[in-house]
Amino acid sequence: MTASPPAHDPEPPARRRGRPPRTESAGTRDRILAAAREEFSARGYEKTSVRGIAKAAGVDSALVHHYFGTKEQVFEAAIEVAFxxxxxxxxxxxxxxxxxxxxxxxxxxxxxxxxxxxxxxxxxxxxxxxxxxxxxxxxxxxxxxxxxxxxxxxxxxxxxxxxxxxxxxxxxxxxxxxxxxxxxxxxxxxxxxxxxxxxxxxxxxxxxx
Amino acid sequence: MTASPPAHDPEPPARRRGRPPRTESAGTRDRILAAAREEFSARGYEKTSVRGIAKAAGVDSALVHHYFGTKEQVFEAAIEVAFxxxxxxxxxxxxxxxxxxxxxxxxxxxxxxxxxxxxxxxxxxxxxxxxxxxxxxxxxxxxxxxxxxxxxxxxxxxxxxxxxxxxxxxxxxxxxxxxxxxxxxxxxxxxxxxxxxxxxxxxxxxxxx
Missing domain, CATH: 1.10.357.10 (Tetracycline Repressor, domain 2)
Structure with a gap:
């Protein structure tokens, strides 16, 4: 899986192929989660954006939405890891x-x-x-x-x-x-x-x- | 004292005259403080602006600066009343x-x-x-x-x-x-x-x- 899929492509290539390379996609997901925790930590819920999380993780926003959904859902996932x-x-x-x-x-x-x-x-x-x-x-x-x-x-x-x-x-x-x-x-x-x-x-x- | 002094006049007329009408200026100051408490309460420190406090109090921003100074000083005054x-x-x-x-x-x-x-x-x-x-x-x-x-x-x-x-x-x-x-x-x-x-x-x- 590439770290930066095309900007307007909501689905990253790996998923589309059916079986993503397991370790790499887990790595990307974890990196997004870690970035989400840091962004929420530094800015709080309201001022954190999916775009900001994506930027901090070095991926496209579409990839964040693909793995987690809305900002609220990213927050919930980040909270569960944090918790x-x-x-x-x-x-x-x-x-x-x-x-x-x-x-x-x-x-x-x-x-x-x-x-x-x-x-x-x-x-x-x-x-x-x-x-x-x-x-x-x-x-x-x-x-x-x-x-x-x-x-x-x-x-x-x-x-x-x-x-x-x-x-x-x-x-x-x-x-x-x-x-x-x-x-x-x-x-x-x-x-x-x-x-x-x-x-x-x-x-x-x-x-x- | 008028509720809306000229926009670019940092000093409200009452003060300039030396002896402000005591009850009315106290009333204006209290109204600004009450608005500040409500704004800080609703938005928190970071998202509250002097302009927003002035608007909520029905006065010009210059009057807020005149009575309290910076946003931090308005906050300190509001906190002391709240406390x-x-x-x-x-x-x-x-x-x-x-x-x-x-x-x-x-x-x-x-x-x-x-x-x-x-x-x-x-x-x-x-x-x-x-x-x-x-x-x-x-x-x-x-x-x-x-x-x-x-x-x-x-x-x-x-x-x-x-x-x-x-x-x-x-x-x-x-x-x-x-x-x-x-x-x-x-x-x-x-x-x-x-x-x-x-x-x-x-x-x-x-x-x-």
Missing amino acids: APALNAPEAVAEGSPDAVGERLTRFVLGIWENPTTRTPLLAIVRSAVNNDTAAAVFRRLVAAQLLRRIAAQLELPDAELRAELAAAQLVGCAMLRYVIKVEPLASADLEQIIARVAPVVQGHLTAP | APALNAPEAVAEGSPDAVGERLTRFVLGIWENPTTRTPLLAIVRSAVNNDTAAAVFRRLVAAQLLRRIAAQLELPDAELRAELAAAQLVGCAMLRYVIKVEPLASADLEQIIARVAPVVQGHLTAP
Whole structure:
């Protein structure tokens, strides 16, 4: 597959042949997704365009539309990739002692924010969700259905969903103040010190009577 | 003072006369500030223009520049007005029993978010701070210096600033998930139920040994 198909050709040549060279088309798709994550991250949902994503990926816009469809669909795909690390949170919560579920979840979530590679796409989601209703709906659906409800299901307690959301609220707020707004001393505090303070709160929300 | 001074006249007539009619100029200034809050709220910092604020207020752009200066300065003025209710939080924390400081702060902050009149400008600040570094710096300065440090000063405990920030993180996260992203069941939950769950956490952050 070429990186730049003819400008007015909505279908890239490889697909037309029926069987695209698997590794190369996967590579192009991944490159577009990576570019989409960076564009959404840098500009937010509203100011990102399919044209801009295509340019950053070094491909024609038609190829972006071919693989993903509309801008909203590119965003959804980018979000799901960006969210992939977070989607393991329910497993992190499930494994091990119930008494340490708060620490496991706190360590897991702040670990994702601490790492620039996983933070950048998360920041893109937060920025977009705060500013745009379409993006907020995608975020809400993904977070509620794939993350909070799965964590809640493992708690087997009354109000499990509200519990998971209040725990998430503490973690979301920490991430906002530490990594986005960068309020001091929280922004520069040692991660272990924050975990020590926050984990008992998360534990309490999740499992306290 | 006229609502529409000549387009290329940087100074409105009233000021030039030395003594502006006090009530009318205060009214115009307030109308510009109210329009600025609405514009920043609806569009965020980056997409708001002085021209747009002037149009919404029914005045000429020159009058906006005359009263406030640059767009950043209009934003700072709008933020300070929007933040005025929140700036009473340290007093709310200070009055009454130290054992109920968590509940007072929680009730105070969520009360501001619960009321659409006070929520709209706060939402504007959050949206802008998440998206724009200039806006984030204004927010950080205001929140850190005027709010969190004043609350911390009343705690008279080690790590008082970090304590205030972690308490704020729980409240910021609740506001984000309930009022901005609108995750259910948190978004529709009874306010008193949320206060009952969140207040002990805020109390713990602020005063636990």
